[in-house]
Amino acid sequence: MTGAGRAETRASHGSRLAAGIVALAAVGVFALLGLLGFKLAANAGLVAPRTGGGLGIFTSGQFVKTALRQAPDFTLQLFAGESLRLSDLRCKPVMVNFWASWCPPCRQEAPLLEQMWREYREQGVVFVGVDVWDSDRDARTFLNEFGVTYPNGPDPRGAISIDYGLSGIPETYFIDREGSITRKWIGPFTEAALRAFLDELVATGATGAPKGT
Secondary structure (H helix, E strand, O other), X not given: OOHHHHHHXXXXXXHHHHHHHHHHHHHHHHHHHHHHHHHHHHHOOOOEEEEEOOEEEOOOOEEXXXXXXXXXXXXXEOOOOOEEEHHHHOOOOEEEEEEOOOOHHHHHHHHHHHHHHHHHHHHOOEEEEEEOOOOHHHHHHHHHHXXXXXXXXXXXXXXXXXXXXXXXXXXXXXXXXXXXXXXXEEXXXXXXXXXXXXXXXXXXXXXXOOOOO
């Protein structure tokens, strides 16, 4: 090989090496940015570093604006033994809450949810709890500990969570009498926020979500 050829080969190897270094550096930068973003979210109190099954734990409650859409139907095998199908609840306002026994904010809001269920069921509201990434024993212990009486069941394959685009827990959806999602709330509730959303849900009648959703 001539001197020119060897120089050309060295230049080619050098170019590939440089390209590889740049690519590795880019991967490192993106990974660092991802970790930094998660850290900032955790510091802001929106999601805790601890996760279960890949789900974040929302430590602070907030309303998330969502486009009015039909709630994905599902059938839930309840811990009480019977089954519940969401579409069978049409013409009733429904609140669907995703939770797990290992989630501290879920424990925080559990007494309030049961209190509001006992109050608002007389107005036709149905509460439904969906237990995610949990053991049967731990879930039943949780329900017994907090005296939860509204319908609850597990989502063992994660199908319901996927259909709803679950990103963390606790996460709650409000569904009007026409079967449309009107509100989404992430994190634990305050009594004022939950009461306001339930009053709004009761007031929607068969006309769908109120203006401003």
